[in-house]
Amino acid sequence: MDIQLKRGLLDVCVLAAIKNNESYGYQIIKDIKPYMEMSESTLYTILKRLENAQMLTVRTAEYGGRLRKYYRITQSGLNRIEEFKDDWKEILSIYRFVTKEDEENE
Amino acid sequence: MDIQLKRGLLDVCVLAAIKNNESYGYQIIKDIKPYMEMSESTLYTILKRLENAQMLTVRTAEYGGRLRKYYRITQSGLNRIEEFKDDWKEILSIYRFVTKEDEENE
DNA sequence: CTTAATACTTCGTGATATGATATATATAGT
DNA sequence: ACTATATATATCATATCACGAAGTATTAAG
Numbered sequence: 001m002d003i004q005l006k007r008g009l010l011d012v013c014v015l016a017a018i019k020n021n022e023s024y025g026y027q028i029i030k031d032i033k034p035y036m037e038m039s040e041s042t043l044y045t046i047l048k049r050l051e052n053a054q055m056l057t058v059r060t061a062e063y064g065g066r067l068r069k070y071y072r073i074t075q076s077g078l079n080r081i082e083e084f085k086d087d088w089k090e091i092l093s094i095y096r097f098v099t100k101e102d103e104e105n106e
Numbered sequence: 107m108d109i110q111l112k113r114g115l116l117d118v119c120v121l122a123a124i125k126n127n128e129s130y131g132y133q134i135i136k137d138i139k140p141y142m143e144m145s146e147s148t149l150y151t152i153l154k155r156l157e158n159a160q161m162l163t164v165r166t167a168e169y170g171g172r173l174r175k176y177y178r179i180t181q182s183g184l185n186r187i188e189e190f191k192d193d194w195k196e197i198l199s200i201y202r203f204v205t206k207e208d209e210e211n212e
Numbered sequence: 213c214t215t216a217a218t219a220c221t222t223c224g225t226g227a228t229a230t231g232a233t234a235t236a237t238a239t240a241g242t
Numbered sequence: 243a244c245t246a247t248a249t250a251t252a253t254c255a256t257a258t259c260a261c262g263a264a265g266t267a268t269t270a271a272g
Binding site: 002 | 108142194197204
């Protein structure tokens with residue numbers, strides 16, 4: 001997929017991955033994989049940004065001798081998903097504009 | 107609309123605006139306006155980039171005492187639109203992932 | 213003992229949207 | 243005659259951001 005196109009979907013994808021249950025970095029990547037490839041450096045950058053924007057909260061816990069950071073969505077994060085749904089209407093109208101066939105040609 | 111989301115649609119929007127007929131900067135902004143706001147600095151940056159990528163060609167012509175630069179789409183530009191249509195399937199599956207409701211909750 | 217999987221972190225780079233600013237002409241209003 | 247608005251393009255500085263590369267550390271499998 002086009003890189004620029006991905007950019008607009010990354011944040012909201014990560015938020016969707018923790019929407020129903022808290023999760024941690026490595027798991028999030030695996031959950032998102034069927035829909036979109038995301039490298040670790042990209043994910044952790046995004047998680048940090050979403051944390052700064054208070055769209056998620058973090059807690060650190062030990063699991064099997066390793067440390068994990070669990071991320072939980074906040075109300076702001078849920079709002080962000082709702083905003084995406086609003087944006088979707090505009091995206092659809094743009095899609096139609098781009099794919100519209102020329103009437104007097106073709 | 108979310109800025110990051112716009113990024114992925116800007117190029118393809120501009121290409122769509124010249125898909126059927128050559129056009130010029132000021133006109134392109136007006137044609138795109140119903141779907142997306144785009145400032146002049148943004149548009150001319152994009153036109154330059156698309157020209158470098160050979161997705162469009164330019165010719166300069168005088169019109170009413172003013173110079174205009176007319177942009178015409180190339181085969182590469184048309185291919186770019188087709189690629190967007192392919193990307194669209196992935197975007198749809200991401201949209202479903204993001205908007206999917208939790209079954210055991212809600 | 214080595215490889216792969218798990219798990220997170222940091223850094224440098226390149227791409228890029230946009231506001232601000234500048235230049236120049238034509239037209240419409242007062 | 244003056245002023246404001248619309249038309250038309252160009253450049254620069256800035257801030258944001260995705261991502262590869264490289265690193266640290268543990269556990270499990272072969």
